[in-house]
Amino acid sequence: MERILSRQAASEAVQEYGWRYLLGSLQTSVEVGTSARAVGLAADAVAACGDDADRHLRIDVRPGRVVFTLQSLDHATVTTRDVELARLISATAGKAGLLPGPGTGTEEPRSVQLLEIAIDAFDIAGIRPFWKAVLAYTDEAGAEGAEHPLVDPLRQGPAIWFQQIDRPRPQRNRVHLDISVPHEEAPRRIEAALAAGGRLVSAARAPAFWVLADREGNEACVTTWQGRDN
Structure with a gap:
């Protein structure tokens, strides 16, 4: 059964997978190199999440980068299902040879943020x-x-x-x-x-x-x- 997580529990559950807890949601950024690869990763992530994508997953596709956000729309916060979906998306990115988390360029990475x-x-x-x-x-x-x-x-x-x-x-x-x-x-x-x-x-x-x-x-x-x- 889907269960609401505390801030600390949500953060600890996904940190090793390259996700961060922000304002009642989980977020990660993946460098992809090209827009075509970004769209492909987004499609693979939706497929991995299945029917839950519509109620949990938001995707921001930008040139060279994809930002994934997970939050239960029914509860307006992070649940155990969001953590499961974060692991699935990270595994999907890993199979494509991509690493969720801060950038890997020569400049100091900004990581994710919400306003x-x-x-x-x-x-x-x-x-x-x-x-x-x-x-x-x-x-x-x-x-x-x-x-x-x-x-x-x-x-x-x-x-x-x-x-x-x-x-x-x-x-x-x-x-x-x-x-x-x-x-x-x-x-x-x-x-x-x-x-x-x-x-x-x-x-x-x-x-x-x-x-x-x-x-x-x-x-x-x-x-x-x-x-x-x-």
Whole structure:
């Protein structure tokens, strides 16, 4: 039976196979040399995982490299089945003469990483719906409360989480998010963000971008390719 693992247990179970535990998932990177070989390894990994590939495995194929991520979508964390699949994928890569793990070039390897974005807030429950709408994100499986992060259902963007604060901080909003969407989707995204408690700061540069803000002034721009010089 599939069982949820602690962070330590998950890390220890896969480390010798070249995988690392990151933010509730297992991840490894494999250097492959060519795009054709990358696609071939990805296909072999899916075959090795069988039907479980759809509920556990994400693959990012880049020139010369394949990044594999394993996480149970039903539990939004690592389970014993993810560990089994990591071993299968590592064995598949090994048969192809490839080694999962950090790069082997002359430069210091970066290894794997994941990105999260944190937003400081006084009223997390009040602003969380805005960010859920403007990013078209969803709740993690079984995690709908304000204390839980928002995730991209297509796994294209980083998770967003919210940090409780009790006093203003100087020089806030030095960073904002740009969300680039197909031009025909921009009006729908903006409408959803406004309905979720956001406000329109500026449409002066629309349709290149609209500036929106949540209730506490944190800004996000919905952008498209239209209305630009080039």
